[in-house]
Amino acid sequence: MSKINALSRKSKHGPKRRWGESAIHALLFLLSMVPIITTFGIIYALFAETFLFFQEVSIIKFLTGTVWSPLLVPKQFGILPLVAGTLLVTAGAILIAVPIGLGSAIFLSEYASPRTRRIIKPLIEILAGIPTVVYGYMALLFISPLIQKVFPQANIFNAAAAAIAVGVMTVPMVASLSEDAMSAVPAGLREAAYALGANRAEVATRVVVPAAASGIVASFVLALSRAIGETMIVMLAAGATPRLTANPLESIQTITAYIVQVSLGETPWGSMEYKTIFAAGSVLFIMTMIMNLVATRITRKSRRI
Amino acid sequence: MMDQAKGQSRARKIKARLFYLACLSAIIISLGALAVLLTDMFIRGFGSLSLSFLTSFPSRFPAKAGIKSAIFGTIWMMSLTALFCIPIGISTAIFLEEYTGNSRLAAFIKINISNLAGVPSIVYGFLGLAVFVRALSFNRSVLSGSLTLALLVMPIVIVSSQEAIRVVPRALREASYALGGTRWQTIRRVVLPSSFPGIVTGVILALSRAIGETAPLIMIGALTFIAFVPDGPFSEFTALPIQIFNWVPRPQAGFHQVAAAGVLVLLGIIFFMNGIASIIRNRFERH
């Protein structure tokens, strides 16, 4: 055959190519270890100090105590008020983000014209780009006074204002990811439903949303973990009062806000008070990890159907 | 039978209408929130936006305060963050999609990544503090900050790159294999170019997230008065969100305006990055 072919045949067993392929494979393998190393790094960074903390404070009391006042005399280390504050804000945020985000996603994927969608979707995604410091001040200067107008007994710092701001902040995440999931639902399914005499709303609720469930749930989970981990908004708007309460009109403190408070505060490093932030950080980490594992389970299950 | 088939009952029609209205109000609320936020920022901050605002260092006088050091710090930090997270993120995505199949290792890495995606940003602050600031003695340098943020946004890059790689049609890979392409050649010449728009979108998404992050930087001690431009990766730095956070709690009302102007600049940068992303996307998707 021709010259080229002779060349190609000569180079085909060439050790160089084989070597290059495996070198690349090895390199990619090494770089892929970064996420695993990161996880171990986080565990090390949190748990080493946490371990020292629990040599001084009973872990049972820590997990079951209902008063958190490590910086007040008498010091008490019950993490529950911080956990409650975190969950209160998260729950409120989800109550806002899920319906608004999902509704927006359905509107974009089922009702809006492609043109409208092309314009609106990036606009909504901008909301996700606004630094959360800004939402924090919105919550304090704009949302909180509104709340006080409706509920005069509300504290100027309250969980509700923070929750609303966190909710608004996570709306774009839910909207954009859910919309992606819904757009990915095969056109065939929509057509099948239309052909059976379904109207648009029925197609959306009975066919598209269930078929996109795993993606939608994934967006909820992401919103949830962003809400749990949100720091600046709660720090600015929810107050700094650890309190075991379910009343969203009261001032509370979340785990994240506590961590920032201490890391900017006057507590001597290395003191037991300072170690509380590692213990609190560990609780936060474990909370989000459990949530993620559960969510992975759920999405995997709904994907199987 | 004809009666049933007559069509939608009134109730169905009303329900459909209400559902439509509910979705419509959801989108209006979303956009309304955006409008309120942006308007508020504009009203507060627009007056302070000027060339000297961009070219001055921070000051205790709101009228003189500027964001030069913050802008340079942010540029430094974003560049380094991109430098770390893009190659590692894309490599990991390639490895997971093209090399591992359904192995245990792949499953383990994937679980790790989805967990990391949910880890609160402040926890990355602990990591950055313990590992980069202390153990590796990078102190509170640009390097520490960008490594921390790179790890923080790495899952976003990985997952979106994975998705972009996954949707490259099998037919294209087969075409390459059938022409005698090796695995890496196929990835390099066919898979990566085709998934490029998706990867760029993911990277921009990740960097937009990184650029507004405050909490992890506070954790590594970056909340600092800095009136100089970083001169290397080991230089101390400040960044836009940090500078905003520094100004907002001040007693003088002037600083609140300056902070709002800082937010406008930050939004402008995010806008600009998204604009570039969509240009790249359109350019490549047309092909």
Add this chain to the structure above:
Amino acid sequence: MKGTDVTEQARVSIKNLSAWFGEHQVLFDINASIRDKWVTAIIGPSGCGKSTFIRCLNRMHETVPGARMKGRVLLDDEDIYKSSVDPVSIRRRIGMVFQKPNPFPTMSIFDNVVAGLRLSGQARRVNLNEIVERCLKQAALWSQVKDRLKEPGAGLSGGQQQRLCIARALAVEPEVLLMDEPCSALDPAATQRIEDLIFELKKNYAIVIVTHNMQQASRISEHTGFFLNGELVEFGETSQIFTTPGDKRTEDYITGRFG
């Protein structure tokens, strides 16, 4: 064009139908009529407008963004495009089965069959078990799935899924059944079974079937329409079209000179 002289027994009449996607016209002034209790086959090369044509018959065409049409489609002498007519009710009277089997993946076999009834809220007024059994039997699927009605429909084989989709279409008791290449994703045995099924169904319905398989068209249909580039080149009795086509292009296509 030949063979439009069958209007008198027509269930569906198509008058001067044209259709567009955006600016791109894909159907040009189609006239045809669909007879009750007959199978009408639509053949033609890929992209000639077969799918678009039958999607105009139950107003599915308009669900595509940017798509529009002109002309009239009469179902029992009533124009289904009249503004007072609800497209949703039309789709209920004119059922459709698609090329790719598309059972609802989140629903069980049982729920798939009654999905149409549930949507319209009729489910409460009727005996669902009975309907599911009847429709699955009609679709020749009952014996294979009767013990696993609660399992997801996506777990069935391709041919079974397609029969499930047919059962689902039958459950809303349509008057006309449109099928867009229902066998093209199926193996020979499954194809055989669907063909037998069509033979049964035509006793009660007017059936329109798009197919790229000429042998299939000649086996199962009474009427055949041949489309080319958006035009209905020829429409008439199947036996006549396949033996003495009136148009050179039809002949070329049928004898496999292209397509």
Add this chain to the structure above:
Amino acid sequence: MKGTDVTEQARVSIKNLSAWFGEHQVLFDINASIRDKWVTAIIGPSGCGKSTFIRCLNRMHETVPGARMKGRVLLDDEDIYKSSVDPVSIRRRIGMVFQKPNPFPTMSIFDNVVAGLRLSGQARRVNLNEIVERCLKQAALWSQVKDRLKEPGAGLSGGQQQRLCIARALAVEPEVLLMDEPCSALDPAATQRIEDLIFELKKNYAIVIVTHNMQQASRISEHTGFFLNGELVEFGETSQIFTTPGDKRTEDYITGRFG
């Protein structure tokens, strides 16, 4: 089975080939041989294993996760599955064209043609312009694209894209050309052009073409193999298979009784 008495002029010999996807066997003990400068057509109903068969001939089968095979495939008497053989070099010697035209969307027409050469690093050593012109001419595409070689390949029509893919396959100078339903996504005119092209190409190559169009098989091929459910029911000279098939199933299929 009949007609395996052609081994003497064989370019490719297939011996006791079986293939699986996971646990699912899709080819059963196939024996056949592909003659140089002849066109071998592979026909059979959907899902019978035609694609799997030709994908075993250039080791593309093994790129599918979970796929495996048994048996031998000899190219010029050398077993391509021998452990010392690099699959990459085999695929270079045995080119392939797919059912759906799949030009690389990110590359220009020019780059598409030379993609194979670039992959192997040969591009530097040869005159690319010459090769592009020769291959596009061979693929009967030169006159239509010579003024826009820098434009993206995806901007061409379906038939042009398919010819571009053929040109791309030719550029690496394979010895055997496998084509998996290359015309099924094309319109009649494009099909005609590809058939003409095959007629030209067979002067230099051994060609294997999968088709679901019996007429096409009879028009263009010297050899025909009929697959059913993973078995090669019949293999022999085309004229003989289409006039006096040796197997009842072949006859049923060819006369359109199923499929």
Add this chain to the structure above:
Amino acid sequence: NAGDGKGLSGQVKIDGSSTVYPITEAVSEEFQNENRGVHVTVGLSGTGGGFKKFATGETDISNASRAMKDEEKAEAKENGIKYLELKVAFDGLSILVNPDNGFVDDLTSAELKKIWNRGSRVKTWRDIRRSWPDRRIKLFGPGTDSGTFDYFTKAINGEEDVSRADYTASEDDNTLVVGVAGDKDALGYFGYAYYMENRDKLKIVAVNGVKPNIKTIRSGKYAPLSRPLFIYVNKKSLKRKDVRAYVEFYLKNAGELVGETGYVPLGPDEYEEQIDRLPKP
């Protein structure tokens, strides 16, 4: 990077209290304007965080809203860090109420203790003085990790970190301003500087009959709520030209700059005295 102006170059690292931060920031800004070659960084890690870095030699100067504690001194000693404590200003903690509050003009230390002490049962104004109305008080104060809180609890309740916990806390004094300004039954305490910037929105309360102002704070007459603010300087660093220049600049200009920030400067000769205390180069 040889530095212009006076030709100095180098890096001065400062960290510590957020209370002292505005003063050091002002000094640094002016210093940087004159010495572009020197890179001054002022962190905000809190007094404790600042001392941690100071005691390991990471920083040259530490801002402190309190004196160094024994364990912190011990750590510095362990690391061989010698240092100089310099007083730079006074801060007066102010007690504030809403301007619409017509009845609270002054409070005694005892009343404050009654309000703020651990386990306090004061719920309404009436619980403080019989003549005051029977409305709920809304209490605002800094977060438990701030220097202001530490100082206030020590001065009023007698022991550091002893306080009632059921008040509205925020780390951000500015949001406390918002809180007190927004509620007519509010009472709060925070730094004098924040009052100065928001005089129109707040009403200041005399303590033990003394209203805080520059004079009363500096003289200590505004007792017990005026406190000194410090910087700590590493002696080894002080041998460096850049650090020395910075510290001298600090003490020379503090008198003027402290006033701008809302804090209370020392008397002029007090700054002179401290310059003299600096070891000779």
